[in-house]
Amino acid sequence: MNNIKNQKTWKNKFKKKSKRKIESIEEVSSIVLSDDSYGIFSQTLTINDLTPFQLKMINKNNQQTIPFRIILPPSISPSSVAIQTTQGSNNKPYGINYELTAFIGQRIDDNQPASSTVTIVLRKLTAGPKITQRPLQPIVESIKKTINLPCYYGELFIKASIEKPLYYHDESVCVSIVLDNLCQLPVRKLQVAIVQIAEVFVLTKGTYRLTVDKHFCKVNLPQAGEEQWKYTTILNTNLTDNILKHGVALDGYIRQEKNWLASSTVLNLSENFKECLEMMQNINKNVNNSTDLVIKANKELHGIVISYCVRVRCWIGISRCSLYIPFLLMQPEKESEAGEVDNHPSDLKVTNDELVEISNDNKSTV
Template identity: 25%
Template sequence: MVYNFKVFKKCAPNGKLTLYMAKRDFVDHISFVEPIDGVVVLDEEYVRGRKVWGQVVCTFRYGREEDEVMGLNFYKELFLASEQLYPPPEKRNWEPTRTQERLIKKLGENAFAFRLTVPAGAPGSVTLQPALEDEGEPCGVHYYVKLFVGDSEIDRSHRRSTIALGIRKVQYAPSKPGPQPCTVVRKDFVLSPGQLELELTLDKQLYMHGESIAVNVCIRNHSNKVVKRIKAAVQQGVDVVLFQSGQYRNIVASVETQDGCPLQPGSSLQRVLHLTPGLSTNRDKRGIALDGQLKRGDAALASTTLMLDPDQRDAFGIVVSYSVKVKLYLGALAGELAAELPFIMMHPKEGRAKMIHADSQADVEMFRQDTVHHQESVEVY
């Protein structure tokens, strides 16, 4: 039987180390993260007497590169995993995948399988959209696998004998959605009798990227005020947990209507407003959170960040959330009434996630090409 599958390949500049990986997206299942598997091929004459180390590095850029002056640095680096790949350990508590076994069989005796484990709770891959005039590396959380030759894991690696391949840590939509979001808010008026009541309901809690959100708005005007217009918006919350004040919101979709307005005292109104958040209408907004990108990747709005314990946020990352906010405008003197509902927006497990698990069928598909020097996809037979 002949197996045909594609893998990612990247060589060190001096050609003495070569990295092979079947995939570059690693799924965060909240309680654990998929292990990072690969194969390294080395030149034994070059490595002789030294060791080859493999590391998973998480980088966090929280300021523009062009603003780094006078020693000021807006960049942090976290080493999440570090293992000696060569000489290989005598005992290991894991078995090579079928892809690793076939690569070793094809590449020969100088090929060694490895596995790196990222701890649960590590931050997700997120990129903050730069402005059109910004230059340099974009802000956000990025991952890469680093392989280098050295005597110890803390040795300063030499660029010519080092490999760095970008990867992503991703999450997919949970299999069991939560309860249907619903809220009711009321507003009293000084020196005026009665209340204005706003009931807000979403058709479900979990939405996929590109899906339209149906917002059911029900207004009951028991006051003597007049509702003049209605505005609904999808807000993306970005929490840069490195800072206490690093929280802000971006409007990624909005709609405004006067249909049924002005709503007079004693009247009621029910409307369904449709919102479709997407990147196509937000490409000019700086600071929008996007899914972590590999080279030449199709950008998309960042998915909601799911955490095992929301109170124990990692101090090294970006937490993304979404909510629908509806405002009723009553005029300059009466003010406004607002209601807000959180929801989850993610990618489905099927489709993109199917490639993540393709290794079990020995049919690993390369889903994204990278133009980094010395990197290519190769077919293995």
């Protein structure tokens, strides 16, 4: 009998505490989830602004659900990038990630108790143009190698091209190569590869280079004096277990969901997306002094800058020459639904001068 009485009194106390918690949730939520200039929307959301998932949760939980929406400023919030650590290690990938944390407390400045805190990992992806609107002009690069050895001399011309400047994840890249061997030596070996370059500006500066896919050709190569030798190969951009190793950059990392290679970083150098693509392709070639400071400020603001290129290497005699074709690897932009709120409001954009000021402010605060 005593045990039954104790259980009843414990249940009554638990019910009273739970009621107090529910009241405190309503008080805190009405204060915290107010409209904010940084992109937190709650009270001004209408039924047309809600997603199907939010409508489903409201119908299921009635008045206990408070919908809200957070918009990250696209100009000053970098995309999610996670650099994989050593395979088999328990350490989490380091890089740029976003977490949404909600907790229950009596006051806003209370400590976050672990038992009353929920954290959701978010990924901010870089969206390129729609599949029907992406540029399709081919990219062609060429290089000339002069061989000047005691008994052998001549020139080697390499011309390589890809079909388009922008590819989406899991698409194949077709590389076409034309060789003019005007030398007295035969070509020994040819290598074609896709290289991922990750420039890190977080805490310490560094550069990671990873070969995503590569192909060797050692037979039927052009002999001495052979011209217009043509070769075509296909390389993959999908994420496989072979390249999931130390140094690979991913579009964020969530174990329960599908992961991709990190999308190319598009620096905020122009409001026109096509002009921005052209600048990204030529960013490592000819950079004026006027734009060098803006590019540096953009890179520091993003934290981790991802770029891709097709590398063609040719061995002739004891010499080796390399050719690089830059391209972009991104996510396709999703079709906008009716009544959807604009995810990139115009008033959140910043100019190049403001980017330089933000970069200088970040340096002073570190």
